[in-house]
Amino acid sequence: MxxxxxxxxxFQPETREGxxxxxxxxxxxxxxxxxxGILQAKDRxxxxxxxxxxxxxxxxxxxGMKINGQSGLACKTxxxxxxxxxEREGVDGAGEGSKPEIVVEPMGNMPVVKxxxxxxxxxxWTKIRRVTPWLLPEGDPPEREYVVPPESMIDVTxxxxxxxxxxxxxxxxxxxxxPDFIGPAALAKAxxxxxxPRDAQTKQRLHDxxxxxxxxxxxxxxxxxxxxxxxxxxxxDQIMRLRRAATDDHEIDDVNNGHRHxxxxxxxxxxxxxxxxxxxxxxSYAAGIKGKLMPSPGAIKGLIGSIPTAIRGIKTGKMRSLxxxxxxxxxxxxxxxxxxxxxxxxxxxxxxVELNLYIKGEEAEGDExxxxxxxxxxxxxxxEPDESETKGPAGAEHGxxxxxxxxxxxxxxxxxx
Amino acid sequence: xxxxxxxxWPGCVSxxxxxxxxxxxxxxxxxxxxxLVELDRANCTGAGxxxxxxxxxxxxxxxxxxxxxxxxxxxxMNICSTCQGAQSECQQRVDADSDYRGHINEQLAPEGLKYxxxxxxxxxxxxxxxxxxxxxxxKQQVQRPLEGLRVGPFYGCYILRPRHRLGxxxxxxxxxxxxxxxxxxxxxxxxxxxxxxxxxxxxxxMAREVSLRQAGTHIGDALDAGADCLVTPCPLCHLNxxxxxxxxxxxxxxxxxxxxxxxxxxxxxxxxFSPKELGMGKHIASTEWVHERLEPVAAx
Numbered sequence: 001m002x003x004x005x006x007x008x009x010x011f012q013p014e015t016r017e018g019x020x021x022x023x024x025x026x027x028x029x030x031x032x033x034x035x036x037g038i039l040q041a042k043d044r045x046x047x048x049x050x051x052x053x054x055x056x057x058x059x060x061x062x063x064g065m066k067i068n069g070q071s072g073l074a075c076k077t078x079x080x081x082x083x084x085x086x087e088r089e090g091v092d093g094a095g096e097g098s099k100p101e102i103v104v105e106p107m108g109n110m111p112v113v114k115x116x117x118x119x120x121x122x123x124x125w126t127k128i129r130r131v132t133p134w135l136l137p138e139g140d141p142p143e144r145e146y147v148v149p150p151e152s153m154i155d156v157t158x159x160x161x162x163x164x165x166x167x168x169x170x171x172x173x174x175x176x177x178x179p180d181f182i183g184p185a186a187l188a189k190a191x192x193x194x195x196x197p198r199d200a201q202t203k204q205r206l207h208d209x210x211x212x213x214x215x216x217x218x219x220x221x222x223x224x225x226x227x228x229x230x231x232x233x234x235x236x237d238q239i240m241r242l243r244r245a246a247t248d249d250h251e252i253d254d255v256n257n258g259h260r261h262x263x264x265x266x267x268x269x270x271x272x273x274x275x276x277x278x279x280x281x282x283x284s285y286a287a288g289i290k291g292k293l294m295p296s297p298g299a300i301k302g303l304i305g306s307i308p309t310a311i312r313g314i315k316t317g318k319m320r321s322l323x324x325x326x327x328x329x330x331x332x333x334x335x336x337x338x339x340x341x342x343x344x345x346x347x348x349x350x351x352x353v354e355l356n357l358y359i360k361g362e363e364a365e366g367d368e369x370x371x372x373x374x375x376x377x378x379x380x381x382x383x384e385p386d387e388s389e390t391k392g393p394a395g396a397e398h399g400x401x402x403x404x405x406x407x408x409x410x411x412x413x414x415x416x417x
Numbered sequence: 418x419x420x421x422x423x424x425x426w427p428g429c430v431s432x433x434x435x436x437x438x439x440x441x442x443x444x445x446x447x448x449x450x451x452x453l454v455e456l457d458r459a460n461c462t463g464a465g466x467x468x469x470x471x472x473x474x475x476x477x478x479x480x481x482x483x484x485x486x487x488x489x490x491x492x493x494m495n496i497c498s499t500c501q502g503a504q505s506e507c508q509q510r511v512d513a514d515s516d517y518r519g520h521i522n523e524q525l526a527p528e529g530l531k532y533x534x535x536x537x538x539x540x541x542x543x544x545x546x547x548x549x550x551x552x553x554x555x556k557q558q559v560q561r562p563l564e565g566l567r568v569g570p571f572y573g574c575y576i577l578r579p580r581h582r583l584g585x586x587x588x589x590x591x592x593x594x595x596x597x598x599x600x601x602x603x604x605x606x607x608x609x610x611x612x613x614x615x616x617x618x619x620x621x622x623m624a625r626e627v628s629l630r631q632a633g634t635h636i637g638d639a640l641d642a643g644a645d646c647l648v649t650p651c652p653l654c655h656l657n658x659x660x661x662x663x664x665x666x667x668x669x670x671x672x673x674x675x676x677x678x679x680x681x682x683x684x685x686x687x688x689x690f691s692p693k694e695l696g697m698g699k700h701i702a703s704t705e706w707v708h709e710r711l712e713p714v715a716a717x
Contacts, residue, residue, distance in 0.1 A: 220619050244469055248471070257623050261622050261623060
């Protein structure tokens with residue numbers, strides 16, 4: 001048993017205006033959870049302390065909150081570890097005087113109903129519904145069940161592991177800046193259907209998400225949702241898969257310049273080896289301005305918007321001279337290096353293996369077989385249930401909101417290691 | 418013979434829109450006795466964009482850089498959070514699976530390259546400073562303590578997250594290093610909300626307003642907390658926080674005007690270099706104030 005102090009951000013709209021902080025002393029084993037601590041405080045000190053919880057085993061997804069500023073599940077966070085985090089020097093004034101407290105707050109990016117209970121409906125569930133989270137097959141349904149090969153579902157098992165706790169939404173830094181952003185949970189859910197071979201509206205879904213200004217190109221790639229997710233869904237990775245499907249599989253030329261930016265970036269490295277930012281700006285906004293494609297109105301607006309920045313850059317010498325802004329003066333790699341880069345492109349653009357460590361798991365140290373073995377990965381990597389020694393919790397439970405796709409019988413061996 | 422030597426990947430932006438980063442790194446490395454062997458044949462990391470397009474392509478391109486570094490027999494160093502993150506992501510996959518690694522090595526063989534997983538390290542200059550060089554030794558090198566300078570750390574996402582990929586098992590305090598370096602140089606760390614948030618740069622061409630609102634908000638928060646400047650180990654963050662600062666100010670509708678230093682520039686100031694030598698005149702947001710704050714100390 002050990003003593004801890006939970007500093008809880010409270011909000012009791014019936015009796016008191018505005019949020020306030022209140023500290024509770026609790027006593028429990030360090031291996032018990034922060035949720036256990038909160039329930040003890042509620043039991044012994046103040047029954048009005050509001051918290052949402054049910055399974056206490058990281059399955060139901062009810063107890064999402066912020067602990068020491070990190071979004072996650074209170075039942076999956078050991079109180080001893082939370083204390084150690086709070087005591088790290090230099091964080092939130094820790095190390096000054098008395099023993100630091102474990103800071104507990106309701107989830108971010110959502111209205112607070114009472115204490116640690118947030119309104120999931122107005123943000124999370126509204127956004128989930130935004131992506132049409134059900135299967136849209138074509139034609140008459142089959143007489144019996146849909147039959148698909150198990151391997152065609154592997155790609156979406158990671159997205160299916162979502163338990164709808166909202167931790168990723170709470171942590172999302174794009175949503176902080178743009179509350180209308182569809183967000184990590186809903187977009188991961190969107191990939192669950194985009195990647196499903198039974199769905200017949202893949203292109204329409206992608207077209208919708210790519211052209212929405214608050215869609216897949218509104219994700220700022222900050223990895224916060226990956227760290228927050230208690231189930232290893234890695235929502236940001238699913239958003240990147242949506243982008244790949246939109247740009248490469250379906251060549252959707254979106255109004256947000258997502259496709260043009262990606263295509264321009266990739267092409268510049270193939271030609272020059274390193275990034276020529278001036279060329280990237282021109283190509284992203286107005287690919288082929290000299291050639292085949294007409295820039296979209298959004299692209300022209302973007303290009304004009306970047307002109308003041310460019311002029312300031314020239315004035316201070318940041319963009320060393322006007323020629324710096326004229327594409328084509330960027331140096332190439334020395335010798336034959338660029339030809340090797342081009343050769344790598346030629347192979348990978350044709351081969352394009354995707355290695356999903358959530359499915360495949362990581363080899364433990366010393367697992368490496370004898371070198372020079374014939375190594376030709378399959379196009380879609382098969383899971384290996386017998387893979388030895390994977391780190392992290394098994395992570396392919398199906399969310400209760402999923403409309404029951406067939407079990408593949410191939411649970412991913414490891415989540416985020 | 419230098420105490421520390423690295424195969425050095427400077428990245429693209431440090432040789433493009435932020436040349437002052439490359440220049441100040443060279444000065445500081447020389448003064449600290451860190452030898453940098455530049456990987457001039459190496460390619461762009463893809464900054465996450467190429468991985469978004471084609472994972473195998475990004476993994477092969479980055480493994481090529483690792484193999485070029487291994488040819489020198491030295492550990493690798495970079496000066497860009499985004500490079501660190503993009504390279505660590507690819508390294509995680511390539512290290513995790515021997516079949517995959519074997520396949521990628523086949524693509525590198527025509528150039529005479531091969532990547533060996535064991536013993537390879539790739540560290541941002543921030544990690545090198547704390548873990549390899551050492552803060553005590555850094556303190557001894559300080560010629561002009563940054564006394565009175567209130568510095569807001571800005572880490573950049575790619576060097577912080579995801580935690581399972583960035584070596585926190587062995588180095589659990591990597592998300593505190595910038596604070597530690599500021600303190601070691603004699604400066605005062607400013608606590609503000611945005612230190613570990615996103616600058617918004619990755620979407621500046623796609624969702625410009627959302628992107629610049631992030632940059633502007635963090636700069637504003639740092640100003641409100643009393644910062645004299647920010648410091649960042651990421652040149653892409655620098656682009657959004659400094660180069661785009663006047664545009665960000667319009668989006669958040671307030672005056673900003675906060676100097677944003679590259680990590681080697683902050684170290685360089687403490688080592689006694691002048692702002693001019695460190696290329697601080699190339700910034701968009703004026704660095705005059707930083708200069709003025711340090712002036713009395715320098716004269717003393």
